[in-house]
Amino acid sequence: MVDSQRPLSRDYEEQGYFVIRNYFNAAEISTLRAIILKFHQLWKHDNADFYEQEAFNSSLITGSHYLGGDDRVKLFNFISSKKIMNVVESVIPANPAFMNTQLFFNPVNPQLKDFWHRDCQYDHDVDVQKKVIHDTQVLHLRVPLFDELGMELVPGTHKRWDNDEEFAVRQEEQGRLSSESLSTGKTIKLAAGDLLVFSADMIHRGLYGMDRLALDILVFDPSANFVDYVDDDCLPDNAMLDKIDDPRLFINTIHLKATA
Numbered sequence: 001m002v003d004s005q006r007p008l009s010r011d012y013e014e015q016g017y018f019v020i021r022n023y024f025n026a027a028e029i030s031t032l033r034a035i036i037l038k039f040h041q042l043w044k045h046d047n048a049d050f051y052e053q054e055a056f057n058s059s060l061i062t063g064s065h066y067l068g069g070d071d072r073v074k075l076f077n078f079i080s081s082k083k084i085m086n087v088v089e090s091v092i093p094a095n096p097a098f099m100n101t102q103l104f105f106n107p108v109n110p111q112l113k114d115f116w117h118r119d120c121q122y123d124h125d126v127d128v129q130k131k132v133i134h135d136t137q138v139l140h141l142r143v144p145l146f147d148e149l150g151m152e153l154v155p156g157t158h159k160r161w162d163n164d165e166e167f168a169v170r171q172e173e174q175g176r177l178s179s180e181s182l183s184t185g186k187t188i189k190l191a192a193g194d195l196l197v198f199s200a201d202m203i204h205r206g207l208y209g210m211d212r213l214a215l216d217i218l219v220f221d222p223s224a225n226f227v228d229y230v231d232d233d234c235l236p237d238n239a240m241l242d243k244i245d246d247p248r249l250f251i252n253t254i255h256l257k258a259t260a
């Protein structure tokens with residue numbers, strides 16, 4: 001367990017998130033940052049129009065498209081390191097499974113504003129969203145690579161439905177915009193070295209500004225069926241698994257895929 005007076009699992013259970021300050025040291029962040037910046041430069045070059053016009057994130061960072069084998073193994077070892085596994089297992093104790101990675105940056109297009117959402121709203125209509133927030137469990141682990149304004153979260157919404165204000169803003173109804181402020185929002189400023197863990201289905205938004213570049217690791221509870229969201233190319237192959245100190249997070253996903 002991570003040292004703490006109060007169990008992290010209780011914070012997650014009650015609030016839907018927790019933050020651990022200075023969890024990673026400067027050497028860990030600088031190694032990770034070098035790999036991620038390599039990915040980011042190549043990705044931006046390859047997706048120039050999308051980047052200029054509408055992007056605020058990329059994904060599939062562990063895939064083979066932009067990074068070579070050595071960097072991918074380093075990244076897999078970071079994602080399944082003891083520090084990350086301790087935190088993941090504090091929330092999902094039995095067989096947590098790797099889903100994906102995302103990289104969040106500032107949009108080039110100044111018209112794009114930071115917007116409130118629940119991740120499940122892109123897959124489900126409102127009736128199903130009401131159900132899945134109670135059923136499923138996808139964790140975001142946010143690792144900021146530079147100091148940033150952080151995230152705004154609505155504590156407790158991993159377990160409860162929106163109030164009227166939250167719903168109108170998030171869904172852009174009654175003339176409201178998803179970029180408006182919410183009276184229930186809580187800002188979590190983040191620095192390089194911090195780790196923020198939050199429920200993908202709580203109401204949240206990333207705050208654009210400063211030099212933000214944040215790696216999000218997505219992990220799911222195997223009791224929910226999320227294997228379709230996993231891209232095979234983002235998983236380690238057998239030769240890479242041999243070079244990962246504790247590959248359980250990936251092996252769990254590989255097993256789920258094989259039995260799906």
Ligand SMILES: O=C(O)CCC(=O)C(=O)O
Nearest residue numbers: 056104140205206207216
């Ligand atoms: O940082 C952002 O722009 C949004 C983050 C987010 O929505 C997420 O991690 O699910």
